Amino acid sequence: MSPDRFPLRGHTAKRQSILDAAAAVFCREGFAGANIDLVAAEAGVARQTVYNHHGDKEKLFAAVVNDITERCNARAFSVLSTFPDNPKDLEAELTVFAMRLNKGFIMGREGRFLAKLIHAEGERHPELFEAWRRDGPGRVWSALAARFARLAFAGHLDIDDPDLAARQFMALVNVDLHIPWLFGETPNDEELSASAARAVRTFLRAYGRKREDANATLEEAQSA
Amino acid sequence: MSPDRFPLRGHTAKRQSILDAAAAVFCREGFAGANIDLVAAEAGVARQTVYNHHGDKEKLFAAVVNDITERCNARAFSVLSTFPDNPKDLEAELTVFAMRLNKGFIMGREGRFLAKLIHAEGERHPELFEAWRRDGPGRVWSALAARFARLAFAGHLDIDDPDLAARQFMALVNVDLHIPWLFGETPNDEELSASAARAVRTFLRAYGRKREDANATLEEAQSA
DNA sequence: GACGAATTAGACAAGGATGTCTAAAAAATT
DNA sequence: AATTTTTTAGACATCCTTGTCTAATTCGTC
Structure with a gap:
């Protein structure tokens, strides 16, 4: 039991990596043009992981x-x-x-x-x-x-x-x-x-x- | 044979109407989010007419x-x-x-x-x-x-x-x-x-x- | 080494958009 | 009035994207 109840440290690293990639993609392509697959690829992560962290395209955008x-x-x-x-x-x-x-x-x-x-x-x-x-x-x-x-x-x-x-x-x-x-x-x-x-x-x-x-x-x- | 070889005068009116509607839609929704059906509706024109005037979404955007x-x-x-x-x-x-x-x-x-x-x-x-x-x-x-x-x-x-x-x-x-x-x-x-x-x-x-x-x-x- | 949680790859259905095609209707020209 | 061009409505194939699901795999912890 580690002092912080947060799941993993790799977990939050991936989370931030997704946010960074999503920011870049939303910024380049706009909301409608942004492609979740592209975000996942740019973050070095499976698409499913993106959905696991931020359930939705809208929610992902809000998080960004x-x-x-x-x-x-x-x-x-x-x-x-x-x-x-x-x-x-x-x-x-x-x-x-x-x-x-x-x-x-x-x-x-x-x-x-x-x-x-x-x-x-x-x-x-x-x-x-x-x-x-x-x-x-x-x-x-x-x-x-x-x-x-x-x-x-x-x-x-x-x-x-x-x-x-x-x-x-x-x-x-x-x-x-x-x-x-x-x-x-x-x-x-x-x-x-x-x-x-x-x-x-x-x-x-x-x-x-x-x-x-x-x-x-x-x-x-x-x-x- | 009218002095100007240009087809019609209603023709250019529709052309401008399409450009106006397209400008508004592109502006509101961005290029990727823009919907040709919506442009046609907003211009009061059939979708095919949009394609007749400006063959392509890209070309339409350029025209706008x-x-x-x-x-x-x-x-x-x-x-x-x-x-x-x-x-x-x-x-x-x-x-x-x-x-x-x-x-x-x-x-x-x-x-x-x-x-x-x-x-x-x-x-x-x-x-x-x-x-x-x-x-x-x-x-x-x-x-x-x-x-x-x-x-x-x-x-x-x-x-x-x-x-x-x-x-x-x-x-x-x-x-x-x-x-x-x-x-x-x-x-x-x-x-x-x-x-x-x-x-x-x-x-x-x-x-x-x-x-x-x-x-x-x-x-x-x-x-x- | 064994367990549980997170991640992955891929398949999948559903929906939406683009661009084409056809036949009918409307508009303009002669 | 006849003819030619433009417009229309709708169907259509195709592609792309979203979001879900499943089974396998990796990772970190006990």
């Missing part, structure tokens, strides 16, 4: 969505925890952060899978993505917004609406990745980095303290 | 993609032609323009269909969307970039890279529409307008002439 959502959220918060709270060089550090966002979250395996699943099936299975909608963008954006608000409070940024700023930051970071993303292409590190730099530069032109700096300089000049 | 791409591009350029080239109140007029972009292009029927088709099948049928990729975002963005460049030249904006500015403008305009879009929801005019206003405000904070105004003020102060 839950699994991917969870892992994707974990990844997002892991990247979020590297936000530059005490920046020496705000532009440089925000750029590195945006780059991590690109690589680890948006262009990462889980991120791409989840996004494609939502695009393809979100309209048809809204209940499945309810959890994502609640805990995904909502939580991530407001966490990011909190970080921006803190930067603004510390005098590094000039932000009226931190939530809006956070959403716009994400959108700007995505600008040059969207088209390649659509066709399954993966920009190299240099391109990702350049894209992040462009996004951050524009973001800081909008929300940096340059205007107040200019005013400060103006006041100095006037008082001189 | 071409049709939608064309109409979508036409719509985009129609909206683009309302760009404020000689603005009195730049922020207000850009906001109205962004609003038209939202309603007529991004959230419009053709725009949504095309975007969904590309998301769902772009990776699997890259040849089909090659034309879109070449003539769609490329042309639209560079046309928009040209308008921004002209505004910059006329002294209304401070832009280094008009192409980048155009892409970022589109991204900012999309910020608040993305999530509803994913779930087939249509924000009302008020929300669309508010979203456009937020996007334009941020865009102008980044690319407006405020900094140079400040510098001008500074120079005046210094020369005084």
